[in-house]
Amino acid sequence: MPDSFSADEKVLLSPYVTNVDRPIYALGNLPEEVVAVLFAYYSRSTESLRRNLLKLIRDQEVDLDRRLQWIEQDSGALAEAKEKARQFHEKWVVGYGHSSVAEHAVVHLALEEVSILATKIIEDNRLASYTEKSTRYVIFDPRSYYTPARLQESSCREIYERTVTALLSCYHTLMEETIAAVQARWPRQEGKTEAAYKAACRAKSCDILRYLLPAATQTNLGLTINGRALEYMISKLLSHPLEEIQGIGQAVKEEAQKIVPTLIKYAAPSPYRMETEQVMREMAQEFSGTTSPQEDRTVRLVAAPEDAEKRLVAAILYSYGSSSYAQLTDRVSLLSPQERERVIDEYLKGRGPHDPPLRALEDLVYSFEILVDFGAFRDIQRHRMATQHLQEFTADHGYVVPPEVAELGLETHFEASMEQAREAYGMIRRKHPLEAAYVLPLAYRRRVLFTWNLREMFHFVQLRSARQGHASYRSVAQEVYRELERVHPLLARYMRVDLEEYPLGRL
Numbered sequence: 001m002p003d004s005f006s007a008d009e010k011v012l013l014s015p016y017v018t019n020v021d022r023p024i025y026a027l028g029n030l031p032e033e034v035v036a037v038l039f040a041y042y043s044r045s046t047e048s049l050r051r052n053l054l055k056l057i058r059d060q061e062v063d064l065d066r067r068l069q070w071i072e073q074d075s076g077a078l079a080e081a082k083e084k085a086r087q088f089h090e091k092w093v094v095g096y097g098h099s100s101v102a103e104h105a106v107v108h109l110a111l112e113e114v115s116i117l118a119t120k121i122i123e124d125n126r127l128a129s130y131t132e133k134s135t136r137y138v139i140f141d142p143r144s145y146y147t148p149a150r151l152q153e154s155s156c157r158e159i160y161e162r163t164v165t166a167l168l169s170c171y172h173t174l175m176e177e178t179i180a181a182v183q184a185r186w187p188r189q190e191g192k193t194e195a196a197y198k199a200a201c202r203a204k205s206c207d208i209l210r211y212l213l214p215a216a217t218q219t220n221l222g223l224t225i226n227g228r229a230l231e232y233m234i235s236k237l238l239s240h241p242l243e244e245i246q247g248i249g250q251a252v253k254e255e256a257q258k259i260v261p262t263l264i265k266y267a268a269p270s271p272y273r274m275e276t277e278q279v280m281r282e283m284a285q286e287f288s289g290t291t292s293p294q295e296d297r298t299v300r301l302v303a304a305p306e307d308a309e310k311r312l313v314a315a316i317l318y319s320y321g322s323s324s325y326a327q328l329t330d331r332v333s334l335l336s337p338q339e340r341e342r343v344i345d346e347y348l349k350g351r352g353p354h355d356p357p358l359r360a361l362e363d364l365v366y367s368f369e370i371l372v373d374f375g376a377f378r379d380i381q382r383h384r385m386a387t388q389h390l391q392e393f394t395a396d397h398g399y400v401v402p403p404e405v406a407e408l409g410l411e412t413h414f415e416a417s418m419e420q421a422r423e424a425y426g427m428i429r430r431k432h433p434l435e436a437a438y439v440l441p442l443a444y445r446r447r448v449l450f451t452w453n454l455r456e457m458f459h460f461v462q463l464r465s466a467r468q469g470h471a472s473y474r475s476v477a478q479e480v481y482r483e484l485e486r487v488h489p490l491l492a493r494y495m496r497v498d499l500e501e502y503p504l505g506r507l
């Protein structure tokens with residue numbers, strides 16, 4: 001729910017945030033490492049960033065006073081420099097298009113009370129850093145959800161509100177019951193402290209119940225972005241057909257202008273983007289046929305490089321010799337499979353536990369079509385070294401039922417919630433095709449095309465198959481590995497993957 005601050009609190013906060021009464025604000029005058037800590041709190045805290053900052057100030061965990069005195073002393077001297085910088089940027093960045101200069105200016109923004117649906121549209125901008133409220137460690141507030149302005153005036157408003165509140169209240173009322181059922185089903189193991197066991201049971205319950213959260217649920221998102229990427233992001237947000245996204249774009253622009261006034265001054269909706277989007281929707285109707293029937297397959301490899309081993313060997317050797325690429329590929333094609341394997345082995349075998357593989361793996365590019373619950377999509381989308389093509393979030397691909405739902409006897413609530421959402425979605429979609437997605441819970445599936453280079457695939461599979469991950473995206477990472485093993489077994493041999501099933505999750 002919106003945070004409100006007393007007059008004293010506002011005075012304390014004002015030097016560090018660009019406003020004290022709106023949910024989107026930029027940060028300033030804070031040590032960079034404190035900014036990183038404040039954003040990290042989003043992962044585990046129900047509180048706003050400003051509330052956590054107040055605690056830091058009051059507990060005097062950071063000596064902000066001295067920093068502020070220093071900034072105030074210098075602000076007079078810097079006023080002239082700031083004005084000159086503005087003139088420079090107007091001339092070079094805006095006037096002559098020397099945009100890369102804008103990358104040296106960085107903005108930290110807190111985006112609070114944004115819907116989960118909106119976070120995914122914001123994070124579709126790859127050149128930025130994000131930290132989001134965790135669905136595993138934070139129990140979401142059932143009163144905090146978004147209602148699109150277009151629905152406020154619509155006959156669909158009642159069904160929208162009824163469905164979203166029913167989903168959130170089911171999530172909330174089942175929480176205690178689920179924690180108790182998890183504890184009964186998986187008793188504490190020897191060697192685990194009571195506190196760690198309780199935390200693990202709570203996390204597991206949140207992992208199970210997150211499937212019920214509607215996409216309208218409001219969350220918090222920390223964003224760090226450079227001036228050039230920010231200008232592009234604002235333009236994309238302002239051009240988006242959803243009102244919530246346009247509003248976020250406008251608020252981000254207003255707040256960021258207080259930090260980098262010149263660099264994003266001209267960020268505006270893009271007619272090219274908006275008109276093309278409209279035309280492409282019509283063309284897709286005309287050319288791409290109907291939605292395919294529901295598929296059960298989660299991960300499908302749709303494109304893989306030809307002659308992958310030869311290409312990789314050529315890419316590996318290229319930087320260490322002086323042959324042209326054409327000479328090298330001719331030479332590599334004459335090597336025996338054993339010789340090629342030797343090169344690949346020497347290149348990859350010495351990796352320490354925290355070493356990413358070296359760059360040559362980027363020469364191999366794979367595309368995967370992935371059909372997963374929105375909760376898992378929410379996590380997988382965060383991998384930025386990729387090209388992602390998202391289809392709209394609809395009810396057309398059905399929903400998943402996590403195995404724990406049956407195991408803990410939650411099927412009746414779960415299925416009823418999913419059906420209620422499907423029905424509401426169908427009714428709202430007829431009048432408001434874009435806004436209808438907000439009522440869908442995270443259990444509903446979304447189809448996405450990911451194109452990854454092999455280096456990022458190594459990273460993704462290792463991180464997302466690890467035991468501590470959510471079962472839903474762990475299975476995607478395992479499938480990606482199996483697909484690679486099927487087509488390029490030699491390369492898969494060097495990928496680090498955890499193929500174990502952990503019925504007890506993290507307990």
Ligand SMILES: Cc1cc2nc3c(=O)[nH]c(=O)nc-3n(C[C@H](O)[C@H](O)[C@H](O)COP(=O)(O)OP(=O)(O)OC[C@H]3O[C@@H](n4cnc5c(N)ncnc54)[C@H](O)[C@@H]3O)c2cc1C
Nearest residue numbers: 043128129130131132133134382383384385459463468469
């Ligand atoms: C168990 C678990 C829990 C998590 N919990 C949360 C959570 O509560 N909240 C949350 O927001 N996220 C959470 N995440 C997501 C996580 O923090 C990452 O954002 C996500 O996995 C993307 O991976 P990545 O950052 O390694 O980068 P990718 O985007 O996959 O990029 C690959 C690599 O490129 C480099 N790279 C990419 N972009 C940059 C950049 N801008 N600057 C420097 N290096 C870069 C890094 O080396 C990175 O590892 C969780 C992940 C796991 C596995």
